Amino acid sequence: MKIRTVEYFVREAVVSLRRNGLMSFASVSTVALSLLILGIFLILVLNLNNMASMLESQVQITVYLNDGLSDLEMRETGTRISKMQGVSQVMFISKDEAMERFKDRLGDQQSLLTALGDTNPLPNAFEVKVDRPERVKSTAQAISQLHGVENAKFGQEVIEQLFTLTKMVRIFGLILIVFLALAALFIISNTIRLTVFARRKEIGIMKYVGATDWFIRWPFLIEGMILGFGGALIAVVILGQTYSAITQQIYASMAFLPLIPENPFIHNISLMLVLVGTAIGALGSTISLKRFMKV
Amino acid sequence: MIHMTGVSKVYSNGSVALSDIHVDIEKGDFVFVVGPSGAGKSTFIKLIFREELPTHGQLVVNGRNVTNMPPSEVPYLRRGLGIVFQDYRLLPEKTVYENVAFAMRVIEAPRREIQKRVNSVLDLVGLRDKCRSFPNQLSGGEQQRIAIARAIVNSPVVVIADEPTGNLDPETSWEIMKIFERINKAGTTIVMATHDKTIVDTMRKRVIAIERGRIVRDQMKGVYGYED
Numbered sequence: 001m002k003i004r005t006v007e008y009f010v011r012e013a014v015v016s017l018r019r020n021g022l023m024s025f026a027s028v029s030t031v032a033l034s035l036l037i038l039g040i041f042l043i044l045v046l047n048l049n050n051m052a053s054m055l056e057s058q059v060q061i062t063v064y065l066n067d068g069l070s071d072l073e074m075r076e077t078g079t080r081i082s083k084m085q086g087v088s089q090v091m092f093i094s095k096d097e098a099m100e101r102f103k104d105r106l107g108d109q110q111s112l113l114t115a116l117g118d119t120n121p122l123p124n125a126f127e128v129k130v131d132r133p134e135r136v137k138s139t140a141q142a143i144s145q146l147h148g149v150e151n152a153k154f155g156q157e158v159i160e161q162l163f164t165l166t167k168m169v170r171i172f173g174l175i176l177i178v179f180l181a182l183a184a185l186f187i188i189s190n191t192i193r194l195t196v197f198a199r200r201k202e203i204g205i206m207k208y209v210g211a212t213d214w215f216i217r218w219p220f221l222i223e224g225m226i227l228g229f230g231g232a233l234i235a236v237v238i239l240g241q242t243y244s245a246i247t248q249q250i251y252a253s254m255a256f257l258p259l260i261p262e263n264p265f266i267h268n269i270s271l272m273l274v275l276v277g278t279a280i281g282a283l284g285s286t287i288s289l290k291r292f293m294k295v
Numbered sequence: 296m297i298h299m300t301g302v303s304k305v306y307s308n309g310s311v312a313l314s315d316i317h318v319d320i321e322k323g324d325f326v327f328v329v330g331p332s333g334a335g336k337s338t339f340i341k342l343i344f345r346e347e348l349p350t351h352g353q354l355v356v357n358g359r360n361v362t363n364m365p366p367s368e369v370p371y372l373r374r375g376l377g378i379v380f381q382d383y384r385l386l387p388e389k390t391v392y393e394n395v396a397f398a399m400r401v402i403e404a405p406r407r408e409i410q411k412r413v414n415s416v417l418d419l420v421g422l423r424d425k426c427r428s429f430p431n432q433l434s435g436g437e438q439q440r441i442a443i444a445r446a447i448v449n450s451p452v453v454v455i456a457d458e459p460t461g462n463l464d465p466e467t468s469w470e471i472m473k474i475f476e477r478i479n480k481a482g483t484t485i486v487m488a489t490h491d492k493t494i495v496d497t498m499r500k501r502v503i504a505i506e507r508g509r510i511v512r513d514q515m516k517g518v519y520g521y522e523d
């Protein structure tokens with residue numbers, strides 16, 4: 001394609017955009033709103049996922065052993081656990097160490113322990129870490145089947161709740177996004193339809209003198225893509241500014257919340273939104289061209 | 296140049312516009328297509344530039360088989376044709392010059408060639424001095440001359456025209472016909488559907504008469520043959 005032709009396409013597209021000023025404005029706003037909400041949900045879901053997996057990776061399985069096992073039996077159980085698939089670390093905590101830790105945790109309330117006298121009711125235990133969060137549950141179940149194991153526990157509920165929350169946000173977000181994407185598609189294809197209608201004579205003549213379908217299509221495609229791109233740009237700027245403000249706020253006040261750092265996270269999301277916006281624009285044009293001009 | 300063999304056209308609503316048409320039009324021919332209203336003249340013209348597809352038969356235009364031509368080839372068929380309508384079909388927001396140049400721009404002709412050709416066809420139709428005017432500042436005859444300039448600017452081998460003088464008074468119609476004659480003298484084939492008895496009877500070109508979708512007469516140096 002010649003440079004001059006590309007110039008022609010862009011000029012035609014811009015002329016149309018101006019001619020349909022109001023519709024163009026409405027299209028850009030709708031796309032901006034849709035992509036803004038898409039972006040918000042993406043950021044939310046990704047952050048929740050990030051939090052869940054960070055918590056999970058910190059989660060360990062505590063394996064309590066039966067009383068009265070010999071050293072050999074305990075060592076054997078430890079070996080079995082460390083040979084399990086996905087187990088990355090196994091640490092033995094003897095009853096004595098457990099008692100020490102317990103004492104540490106009680107702090108100045110040591111008096112509570114006097115009732116126990118010299119007896120130590122705490123069991124021997126292993127602390128087990130796994131390489132992948134999804135493995136926690138199944139590994140814990142497998143370990144509890146082993147000989148000499150009383151039970152194996154992990155912080156199941158918190159994680160599962162977090163996952164349920166993520167899933168809900170994801171489903172709700174998906175529905176909303178599909179709905180908004182359709183709205184954006186609809187309004188863009190309507191804007192382009194107005195353009196096509198305004199230029200139907202011109203298109204007819206182009207066909208009679210032998211312009212190819214692609215030559216006829218391009219200005220409309222570019223117009224749609226500009227609408228989508230413009231909307232995306234607005235959404236991206238708003239999202240970027242907001243996220244940056246929020247992360248700064250949270251790092252200052254609630255440093256423990258593991259927010260995904262701004263870079264390159266927001267850049268990637270921005271890139272994606274711009275691509276999606278432009279694609280929606282192109283698709284909207286195509287729909288109008290197919291339906292109203294048969295080109 | 297244009298070869299129809301057993302061509303029929305039945306529209307989707309069932310109306311039979313043409314049936315079993317056999318015609319050969321050669322390079323340099325000047326052909327009038329005449330006949331009563333609803334006979335199928337416009338359909339005949341539309342088949343040539345593949346606005347409509349034949350229902351049966353073979354149609355070859357300019358060496359291209361139109362009958363089974365894929366849609367992507369239609370633009371290239373049309374680049375060899377110049378099409379003129381009764382209602383001019385100029386773009387009101389473009390100047391005379393731009394209207395003619397438009398036909399070259401959309402087939403991506405080189406810029407320098409565009410200027411040369413547009414000026415030369417505007418000379419040919421005698422309207423170079425109006426090149427900055429807009430269509431609504433011109434008379435009907437002048438608008439049709441611009442439309443003809445646009446039709447021939449890409450040097451087509453065939454010019455097809457559907458009642459190009461239908462909206463014009465007799466005197467203006469003659470100006471248009473003189474231009475067609477000049478184009479034809481330069482070697483371009485002309486196929487023109489018309490209701491204009493005086494023109495056909497005076498010019499004595501080949502006449503194809505269609506009635507109820509059939510060719511009833513194909514006559515060299517023919518006459519109109521109907522009372523108005």
Ligand SMILES: Nc1ncnc2c1ncn2[C@@H]1O[C@H](COP(=O)(O)OP(=O)(O)OP(=O)(O)O)[C@@H](O)[C@H]1O
Binds near residue numbers: 310337
């Ligand atoms: N798009 C169409 N769909 C259905 N029928 C059509 C269509 N176009 C034309 N016809 C029918 O085909 C027949 C021939 O029409 P056509 O327009 O070719 O006639 P014509 O000779 O050009 O008439 P006129 O002199 O009035 O322009 C007519 O009966 C008409 O009603």
Ligand SMILES: [Mg+2]
Binds near residue numbers: 336
């Ligand atoms: Mg007609």
